[in-house]
Amino acid sequence: MSAQPDAYTEALHRALLHAHAWLASLPSRPIGPRVDADTLAALSAGPLPPSSCAAADVIDELAAFAEPGLMAMPSGRFFGWVIGGTLPAALAADWLVTAWDQNAGMRFATPAAAVLEEIAAGWLLDLLGLPPGADVGFTTGATMANFVGLAAGRQWVLDRAGWDLDRDGLAGSPRVRVFVGAERHDVIDLVLRYLGLGAPIVVDVDQQGRLRPASLAESLCAGSGPAIVCLQAGNLHSGASDPMGMAIDVAHRHGAWVHVDGAFGLWAAASPRFRDQVTGLDSADFWATDAHKTLNVPYDCGVSIVSRPEVVRKVFGVHTSYLMAADGTPGNLGPGDPFEKVPELSRRARGVPVWAALRSLGRVGTIALVDGLAANARNLADGLRLLPGVEVLNEVVFTQVCVSFGSDERTRRVTQQLITDGSAWMSGSRWHDRDILRISVSNWSTDAADVALSLAAVARACAVVDAGNLEVEDVRRAATPRHPDRVTHDRD
Ligand SMILES: *Cc1c(COP(=O)(O)O)cnc(C)c1O
Numbered sequence: 001m002s003a004q005p006d007a008y009t010e011a012l013h014r015a016l017l018h019a020h021a022w023l024a025s026l027p028s029r030p031i032g033p034r035v036d037a038d039t040l041a042a043l044s045a046g047p048l049p050p051s052s053c054a055a056a057d058v059i060d061e062l063a064a065f066a067e068p069g070l071m072a073m074p075s076g077r078f079f080g081w082v083i084g085g086t087l088p089a090a091l092a093a094d095w096l097v098t099a100w101d102q103n104a105g106m107r108f109a110t111p112a113a114a115v116l117e118e119i120a121a122g123w124l125l126d127l128l129g130l131p132p133g134a135d136v137g138f139t140t141g142a143t144m145a146n147f148v149g150l151a152a153g154r155q156w157v158l159d160r161a162g163w164d165l166d167r168d169g170l171a172g173s174p175r176v177r178v179f180v181g182a183e184r185h186d187v188i189d190l191v192l193r194y195l196g197l198g199a200p201i202v203v204d205v206d207q208q209g210r211l212r213p214a215s216l217a218e219s220l221c222a223g224s225g226p227a228i229v230c231l232q233a234g235n236l237h238s239g240a241s242d243p244m245g246m247a248i249d250v251a252h253r254h255g256a257w258v259h260v261d262g263a264f265g266l267w268a269a270a271s272p273r274f275r276d277q278v279t280g281l282d283s284a285d286f287w288a289t290d291a292h293k294t295l296n297v298p299y300d301c302g303v304s305i306v307s308r309p310e311v312v313r314k315v316f317g318v319h320t321s322y323l324m325a326a327d328g329t330p331g332n333l334g335p336g337d338p339f340e341k342v343p344e345l346s347r348r349a350r351g352v353p354v355w356a357a358l359r360s361l362g363r364v365g366t367i368a369l370v371d372g373l374a375a376n377a378r379n380l381a382d383g384l385r386l387l388p389g390v391e392v393l394n395e396v397v398f399t400q401v402c403v404s405f406g407s408d409e410r411t412r413r414v415t416q417q418l419i420t421d422g423s424a425w426m427s428g429s430r431w432h433d434r435d436i437l438r439i440s441v442s443n444w445s446t447d448a449a450d451v452a453l454s455l456a457a458v459a460r461a462c463a464v465v466d467a468g469n470l471e472v473e474d475v476r477r478a479a480t481p482r483h484p485d486r487v488t489h490d491r492d
Contacts, residue, residue, distance in 0.1 A: 011055035018063035026075045030422030034068040076443050076450035077424040077457075079380075082236065082264050082293050082400075085443035090297040093356030097349050104349035105339035117351030118335055123358045124303060127270045127366055128289075130282055135309035137316075137341030138291075138301060138351040142263035143187045144343060145288035145304035150178070150191050150228065152286060152311045153257035157226035160255070170196050177201055179219055179251075180230045181242060183209035185261060188230055200230070208395055209235035213246040220254040227256035233278050233287075234265015237431040237438060239377070239398030241265050245280025258284040263302075264442065267294040268398060271370040277397060294370065294399075296444040297353040304342065309333050313340040369444055373399045376451055377441040383455040387462060393436060401439040408435035410465060417461035424454035 044065065053061070072078055074085040086094075097113075104113040121136030139145045154176055158165045163173045180188055180200040192200060204215035211231060220227060229251035233241040244260070251258045260266070260281065266289040268274035269281055281287070285308060291301040306312045310333060317340040339345050361369060381396040384403055389410070393402040405411040415428040415437050429438040437458075 007055070011059050014056045014059040014063075018059065021063075022067075022070070023074070026072055029072055029075075031072040031075055031078055031425040032419055032422055033071050037069070040065075040069045072425075074443070074445075075425075076446035077454050078443060079439040079441060079454070080425050080427045082440045082442055084290075084293045084296040085445055086298045087296045087357045087360060087444055089360035090295075090353040090357040093353045094298045097352045100349070102349050103346050104351075105337065105345055105347060107335065107337050110349070113349035113352060114335075114338055116355045117338060117349065120351045120355040120358060124354070125305070127358075127363070128266060128281075128287070128305075129269050129275070130287060130305055131307050133307075133309070135306050135312055135336065135341050137304040137306075137312070137338070138347075138354070139304055139342050140300040140350075141292065141302040142261065142288050142290045143190065143302070145263075145290070145302040146187055146259075146261055147191045147194055148304035148312060148316070148342060149259045149286035149288050149306065150188075150195055150197070150230070151315050152306055152308075153228040153259050154195055154197060155315050156257050156285075156308070156311045157228060157255075161226045174225050177223055177225060177227045178230060179203055179216060179227065179256070181205045181209070181211035181232055183235055183237070184230060184232055185236060185263065188261060197228075208238040208240035208397075210240050211242040211247055213243055213250050216247055217250045220250065220256065227251070227254055228259060229256045230259045230261065231284065232265070233260055233262030233268065233281065234398065235400070237400060237402050237429065237436075238394035239265065239400035240395065241268060241277050241398075243280075244278050244284070248280055248283050252283070258286070260284045260287045262287055263290045264293040264440075265398065267370050271367050271374075273371055274374065274398060291354045291357070293442050294373065295354065295357050295366075296369070296442075297357050301350045301354060303354070306341075309336065309341075316340055316342060318345065372444075373441045373446070376446050377401050377439065379448075379451050380439055380441065380454065383451065384458065387459055389462070393431065393434070399441045401441075402429070402431050403437045403439070404434055405437070405462065405465075411435040411437060413465040414458070414461045417464050418457060421457050421461055421464075424450075424457040426454075426458075 073083055102110040102113045104110050104117070107114040117138060124136060125132055125134055137148060139148060155165060157176055158173055161174045165173065176197055178192060178197055178200040180202060182202050182205045189200065192198065201219055203219050204212045206212060216229065229247065231242040231244065231247055233244070235241070248258050266287055268277050285306070287305040289303045289305070291297045291303055292299045313333065313336060358366060377399045378396050381392045381401045384390050384401070385392055389406045391404045393404055394400065405414045412428065412435050415426070418424065418426060427438050429436050
């Protein structure tokens with residue numbers, strides 16, 4: 001027997017009330033959580049109670065328990081890592097997705113989910129200026145989107161080298177050389193570990209972390225055999241993108257598969273104002289991006305886009321192996337099943353909130369979203385430059401701002417004091433051998449008032465630090481972990 005419809009009513013109603021309370025608290029609550037994980041864990045100690053609990057009461061208990069341990073990530077004054085908020089239409093659509101509970105892997109079984117995702121996919125390709133025949137998959141995030149792309153690249157280059165990966169595995173295969181910029185995101189190395197491809201060959205970058213095409217050409221010439229070139233749209237620290245056109249040309253001249261990690265930076269392509277930073281992007285073979293960052297849909301939602309659908313479907317399709325055309329051009333495969341395009345067989349219809357976000361913004365609104373994030377980043381940088389002893393270290397070309405407050409020590413103290421202050425949240429990081437405060441503007445709701453309040457918070461933090469009010473012990477516990485041997489340590 002099916003559950004009675006009203007079995008859900010009270011629990012959903014309570015969830016709605018708690019969601020309203022949470023969202024209403026965002027403008028005024030301190031951004032950081034009030035308790036740490038260990039304190040919260042100690043409160044919860046105890047085995048699973050033997051008795052059941054009414055669904056609505058579970059929701060009340062859950063909300064009360066979680067409240068002090070929530071970080072106000074959806075706040076317009078949260079600038080940590082690279083973390084988007086949630087557009088109202090995307091949040092509400094996400095709830096519907098959960099209520100519908102579609103296992104969105106198969107087109108014939110869940111046509112509404114499949115077609116909404118296909119529509120969203122078409123809109124994305126159009127907005128980002130990517131080939132209309134590309135296949136789009138919805139993954140948990142950019143890490144898995146990168147996994148899809150590098151798995152496809154591995155397959156494609158080994159196929160072309162005459163190696164049967166499906167039958168013979170990697171052991172004994174020709175070595176696949178993977179070229180990456182010195183400032184790629186750490187998840188690229190992680191994905192290469194998943195794929196058994198070993199350590200990448202690191203290519204020189206310029207001051208803003210952009211890969212140098214001439215160095216790439218040199219590295220490619222220094223060896224031979226199957227090659228994958230991994231480019232980046234959107235450096236975590238500077239926001240700058242690799243010179244796509246030139247780098248892709250070099251890579252393709254050497255027969256390499258070209259992968260682009262554009263977790264947030266790919267969105268530069270959506271705006272006429274920023275598009276020229278990624279000119280030539282559309283000639284790559286694969287693009288990874290996130291919808292849960294720049295597009296502001298709820299977690300979790302990444303997007304994997306491949307110009308050669310047959311390659312990804314060969315890797316991830318379960319029922320068949322597709323024959324690739326000899327020249328590697330896509331055949332007419334039709335829309336395909338969602339499960340053929342991502343690692344998961346069963347999954348939620350996570351592309352539906354993407355549909356809702358894009359439908360609510362429209363083309364003009366999507367461009368305005370991207371432009372607005374970048375404008376807020378420029379405004380924050382401009383305001384910070386006016387503070388004594390502050391240096392903006394990057395060219396603020398997109399949504400990222402890196403700031404030094406003079407010495408590493410002062411920067412760490414200001415970062416810690418800012419987090420203690422609680423009215424804005426920015427991450428400590430390390431870039432080019434300096435401790436920095438890094439700002440990522442990724443939230444659709446950040447407005448001029450948020451920018452002004454955040455600048456005031458930084459000024460206040462500087463004043464407190466300079467007045468020597470910060471205890472030495474607090475500095476020791478500063479939220480700025482340091483790994484001097486690495487360029488980046490952030491996960492996002
Ligand atoms: C955030 C990010 C990733 C990882 O994406 P997830 O969505 O966290 O899996 C990869 N590359 C870049 C450049 C990123 O900014």
